[in-house]
Amino acid sequence: MIKLLSVAIVAALFLESHQQRPGPFVRPAAPVVKPGTPRPGPFVRPSAPAVKPEHPCDSLTHIECWTDWFDRDDPSGSGDWETYYNLYKENPGKICPKPHAIEAMTLSGLSVAAAGEVIFKNDAASGFVCRNVDQPKNKKCSDYRVRFSCHPPFCGGGVCWTNWFDRDNPSGTGDWEHLSDLRNENPGKICEYPLYIEVVTTDTMTPAVSTGENFHTFNPTQGFVCLRKDQKSGGCRDYKVRFGCPCKN
Structure with missing residues (x-):
């Protein structure tokens, strides 16, 4: 009886050691390609559409x-x-x-x-x-x-309004906030064709039209210029400007 039991145990161990166990995943080998057969080019992921840089009047x-x-x-x-x-x-x-x-x-x-x-x-x-x-x-x-x-x-x-810009101080001939200069110094931040311009003093946000000063230039296509020689006081206040653009939803 003991001999038969020993034979059964050995047989069971032999069968267990020869059973197929799941091994590590192996990527299937690439199929054999016959000589002269055209090979497909490498896969290229479609590029994402170009993102337009954020423009002040697009946001x-x-x-x-x-x-x-x-x-x-x-x-x-x-x-x-x-x-x-x-x-x-x-x-x-x-x-x-x-x-x-x-x-x-x-x-x-x-x-x-x-x-x-x-x-x-x-x-x-x-x-x-x-x-x-x-x-x-x-x-x-x-x-x-x-x-x-x-x-x-x-x-x-x-x-759609841009940010406020204050590029000049009135210590020289006056306060020069020209649109062309502001565009050069702030690329991409002012729309191509502004519809409006708003000008206020830098200290109290008083509208320029309420200061009683005279202005050499004051329009959305050129910007703003206050000349000291045009003022009775002999000087201009310090101004900042922003431009109103057509909104793009």
Whole structure:
């Protein structure tokens, strides 16, 4: 009995050692090609389509769609209240439900910073409020107007603005912000045919048209130039410019 059991164990071990076990994966050999048979060329992955360099007027993040200006209140009472709620209610269809920016300016053309007054509210959700009680020496607020920036489809595409540029200081003959010079110094950042130009002072963001200075050049096809010799004060303020381009969605 013991002899038979030993033979069975040996036979089992012999069979197990000769069973096929899965080995490492081996790539099948390439088929044999007869001499003279044309060989296919190497596989070339199709190249990805060329990506056009980002242009300031191709990016939706640069689009600014502004409403008209609104002036619903005068500062003769407690102040100038240009609240979003009242403006939206009094001008149906003219202001988007959720504007993402607001701009305020005095009726004389001064920015909020240039006016130098204490402002109670100045945000897209609340609107703009200047209270007389907050002003020093019993001074009343200026009369302001406001506009709101909405998502582009609200007003048909809007204007695509470049970044601000300030290439010159007025220490020489004046402040020269020529379009040709700005293009040379900022390749690819200004569209070929600007539609608009905006010029403000570098310190208070006061619009150039509100400074009372005279300008030698002020248009979107040439740029901006303020000459010291043209000013009664003998000098120009320091300006920065940006250009409005057609938006490409």
